Amino acid sequence: MIETRDIWFSYGDREVLKGLNFMARQSEVTVVMGKNGAGKTTLLLHLNGLLRPKKGEVRLNGVRVSYDKRALFELRKKVALVFQNPDDQIIAPTVWEEVAFGPANAGLNLENAKRALKLVGLEGYEERLCSQLSGGEKKRLSIADAIAMDPDFVVMDEPTAGLDQPGFDSIVELILMLRELGKGVVIATHDLELATKVGDRFYYLDAGRVVYEGESIDYRLAKRLGIRGFAGMIMIASTTDTSVEQIVNFNGDSEHEILEKTLKAVLKAYRGESVLLKTGEGFIEGIRRILEGLK
Ligand SMILES: Nc1ncnc2c1ncn2[C@@H]1O[C@H](COP(=O)(O)OP(=O)(O)OP(=O)(O)O)[C@@H](O)[C@H]1O
Numbered sequence: 001m002i003e004t005r006d007i008w009f010s011y012g013d014r015e016v017l018k019g020l021n022f023m024a025r026q027s028e029v030t031v032v033m034g035k036n037g038a039g040k041t042t043l044l045l046h047l048n049g050l051l052r053p054k055k056g057e058v059r060l061n062g063v064r065v066s067y068d069k070r071a072l073f074e075l076r077k078k079v080a081l082v083f084q085n086p087d088d089q090i091i092a093p094t095v096w097e098e099v100a101f102g103p104a105n106a107g108l109n110l111e112n113a114k115r116a117l118k119l120v121g122l123e124g125y126e127e128r129l130c131s132q133l134s135g136g137e138k139k140r141l142s143i144a145d146a147i148a149m150d151p152d153f154v155v156m157d158e159p160t161a162g163l164d165q166p167g168f169d170s171i172v173e174l175i176l177m178l179r180e181l182g183k184g185v186v187i188a189t190h191d192l193e194l195a196t197k198v199g200d201r202f203y204y205l206d207a208g209r210v211v212y213e214g215e216s217i218d219y220r221l222a223k224r225l226g227i228r229g230f231a232g233m234i235m236i237a238s239t240t241d242t243s244v245e246q247i248v249n250f251n252g253d254s255e256h257e258i259l260e261k262t263l264k265a266v267l268k269a270y271r272g273e274s275v276l277l278k279t280g281e282g283f284i285e286g287i288r289r290i291l292e293g294l295k
């Protein structure tokens with residue numbers, strides 16, 4: 001388990017984390033959400049000791065992290081961080097040199113590096129130049145860097161930003177696989193679809209504080225906080241059941257398909273099942289009217 005207890009952090013005199021308590025377990029995916037500048041990246045940087053809290057403490061498996069060289073080395077073997085921008089992370093010329101760098105440095109078996117490349121689908125890319133990989137491939141390589149250290153926790157900052165659908169799908173698959181392997185995965189994201197697909201526990205940060213913590217996504221609060229991806233949405237749910245079984249997405253559908261999906265969704269909601277409609281404001285108004293009519 002990795003935890004922060006009442007951590008405070010400021011860049012210069014700009015206070016960014018204000019008494020933040022956070023906890024992530026192995027075999028779970030913990031999702032951190034919040035609008036730009038809420039402090040997500042700053043929190044993540046504390047989890048592997050890249051930043052040190054001004055006050056409060058970070059604990060790994062109940063043991064307080066001390067910040068001497070040796071403790072940090074051990075911490076970073078257990079908690080691997082994947083940066084938002086792979087170019088900030090990738091340092092070696094070729095794919096193999098890149099993925100083998102960490103394990104070689106830590107005196108680990110290079111089999112780990114091989115396995116990591118395979119896991120992210122970059123087997124056969126060993127001799128390729130990192131600079132010539134696509135954005136999605138670079139992203140997967142930066143995740144391979146982390147996995148190659150065989151850590152207990154993989155911490156990822158915005159893992160799906162800038163990816164297309166296959167890129168997104170491969171990240172989802174990878175995250176679920178890491179969970180299956182018993183790793184704790186921590187992600188900071190603005191991506192509602194990702195959060196819904198992989199999240200076991202959710203934190204919302206706002207101005208350096210935790211304002212929500214729970215095992216399901218609170219869509220209303222997320223919308224109120226201005227978390228992107230929630231702005232044009234509405235959840236129709238029974239008052240007793242706030243979990244979301246299904247997301248109905250209208251993007252790219254024909255009018256006929258939209259009508260059919262809407263009716264099905266509304267009927268489901270009327271039966272007391274939870275449905276999330278992913279749509280725009282005008283549409284929401286229409287749905288509201290339909291629901292009024294059903295009352
Ligand atoms: N190196 C830095 N020096 C000074 N201020 C910083 C630095 N890094 C971040 N900040 C400030 O700290 C606050 C929190 O930033 P952080 O990057 O943690 O937010 P975030 O939640 O990750 O946002 P985003 O969604 O945009 O990635 C912001 O106001 C930001 O401007």
Ligand SMILES: [Mg+2]
Nearest residue numbers: 040041157188
């Ligand atoms: Mg960030």
